[in-house]
Amino acid sequence: MLRTLIINQKIEPFKKIIKVDGDKSLSIRWVLLASQALGISKAYNLLMSEDVSAALEAIKKLGIKVKINKSNCEIFGNGINGFNYKSGLVVDAKNSGTLGRLILGLLIRSPKRIKIIGDKSLSKRDFSRVVMPLEKFGAKFYYKTKNKLPLSIIGSQSPKGINYIENKGSAQCKSSVMLAALNSTGTTFIKAKKSRNHSELLFKYLKIPIKIKKNKKYDFINIKKPTKINAFNYQVPGDISSSAFFMVLTMLTNNSELLIKNVNINPSRIGIITILKKMGAKISLNNTRNYRGEKISDIKIKTSKNLRGINCPSRLNSSAIDEFLIIFLVAAKAKGISYFRNISELNQKESPRLNWGSKILNMMGIKTELTKDSIKIYGQPNLEIAKPIVIKKYLKDHRVFMMSTIAALTCGGKWKIHDKDSINTSFPSFLKIIKNLNNQLI
Numbered sequence: 118m119l120r121t122l123i124i125n126q127k128i129e130p131f132k133k134i135i136k137v138d139g140d141k142s143l144s145i146r147w148v149l150l151a152s153q154a155l156g157i158s159k160a161y162n163l164l165m166s167e168d169v170s171a172a173l174e175a176i177k178k179l180g181i182k183v184k185i186n187k188s189n190c191e192i193f194g195n196g197i198n199g200f201n202y203k204s205g206l207v208v209d210a211k212n213s214g215t216l217g218r219l220i221l222g223l224l225i226r227s228p229k230r231i232k233i234i235g236d237k238s239l240s241k242r243d244f245s246r247v248v249m250p251l252e253k254f255g256a257k258f259y260y261k262t263k264n265k266l267p268l269s270i271i272g273s274q275s276p277k278g279i280n281y282i283e284n285k286g287s288a289q290c291k292s293s294v295m296l297a298a299l300n301s302t303g304t305t306f307i308k309a310k311k312s313r314n315h316s317e318l319l320f321k322y323l324k325i326p327i328k329i330k331k332n333k334k335y336d337f338i339n340i341k342k343p344t345k346i347n348a349f350n351y352q353v354p355g356d357i358s359s360s361a362f363f364m365v366l367t368m369l370t371n372n373s374e375l376l377i378k379n380v381n382i383n384p385s386r387i388g389i390i391t392i393l394k395k396m397g398a399k400i401s402l403n404n405t406r407n408y409r410g411e412k413i414s415d416i417k418i419k420t421s422k423n424l425r426g427i428n429c430p431s432r433l434n435s436s437a438i439d440e441f442l443i444i445f446l447v448a449a450k451a452k453g454i455s456y457f458r459n460i461s462e463l464n465q466k467e468s469p470r471l472n473w474g475s476k477i478l479n480m481m482g483i484k485t486e487l488t489k490d491s492i493k494i495y496g497q498p499n500l501e502i503a504k505p506i507v508i509k510k511y512l513k514d515h516r517v518f519m520m521s522t523i524a525a526l527t528c529g530g531k532w533k534i535h536d537k538d539s540i541n542t543s544f545p546s547f548l549k550i551i552k553n554l555n556n557q558l559i
């Protein structure tokens with residue numbers, strides 16, 4: 118497959134029904150929790166991306182049997198702390214921050230040293246945010262560059278529950294500590310700034326002893342070690358983050374309409390919908406239902422004209438953290454100035470996304486004002502691009518690639534976007550779905 122995508126024309130109007138790939142956050146969490154369950158767990162619509170494949174390879178190295186069938190994936194769990202592996206084990210998290218951070222939580226009782234490595238992008242990211250609380254459980258860490266991959270972990274033989282304050286709004290950090298609590302005596306107390314709550318919902322569904330209280334800013338979570346986790350089957354819903362790119366594609370394409378079936382609309386993940394509606398988007402939720410604690414819906418989107426800028430409330434940041442790049446594109450086509458603040462966390466992702474978002478908009482002819490934790494975007498509703506634009510050296514960040522693709526299809530210009538295999542990280546069928554929207558070859 119050619120690694121460079123060339124787009125020389127805007128997409129034609131379409132009216133379609135689609136499904137997107139399974140939710141990445143839920144797919145990885147299912148893999149890790151199924152590895153701790155006793156018996157055979159099955160997942161349907163599991164996202165078969167590089168990140169999830171890395172999670173499956175990781176638990177296989179840790180002695181867990183995995184079987185991938187045509188319609189499902191089976192994991193043969195050995196129970197809590199049921200890993201069985203040789204000395205000198207190396208686990209490759211590749212590009213997945215979720216895998217790299219969460220799996221450490223499952224290794225706090227590891228009697229042998231285990232080395233965690235990742236790709237160039239992941240190796241630049243901060244692991245102190247999980248290393249520090251996991252050290253409180255008694256785990257020991259060793260690294261060449263402090264708090265960066267590669268690092269090695271040796272667990273404690275008698276980890277005890279801890280008190281932990283998570284103040285970054287990071288679901289990865291919170292979930293890593295929650296998984297560590299499965300192997301700890303006593304109670305683990307977590308005070309967590311609001312973030313996605315997939316782990317909490319899965320813990321409740323699996324009857325893991327968990328209590329949650331909430332106020333406006335924080336969730337207060339108490340977890341006790343369960344005696345066992347029963348094997349469980351799971352139908353993974355569509356990913357809201359993947360859906361976001363097609364929502365915006367539809368909004369910015371004339372005379373178009375799209376229905377995206379069976380999407381996870383967990384309230385901690387739908388900041389994208391709230392923000393786009395505030396900007397004037399025509400979005401509705403149909404056939405909303407509950408599945409294992411998660412809210413699922415069909416999302417209907419229509420062409421949205423007369424979009425307006427937004428002074429985005431910071432309270433929506435954590436529920437839209439993975440979608441801000443595509444939201445920036447909407448702001449570029451909206452009337453007026455859009456302002457997004459307290460989003461420095463974007464620069465802790467696969468690439469410095471806040472910086473890249475500003476850079477791409479500048480290439481398109483959009484004025485921005487950038488600080489280390491905010492951006493102002495001066496919208497141009499009638500923006501039409503005629504010049505060539507080249508996107509490269511962005512650390513193969515899948516969301517940078519997808520945002521650039523949507524910009525090219527809706528704003529015009531002659532685009533050359535490198536490293537199109539970056540989508541294999543989270544959304545392998547992204548380009549296939551675009552092609553099927555109106556049989557346009559890109």
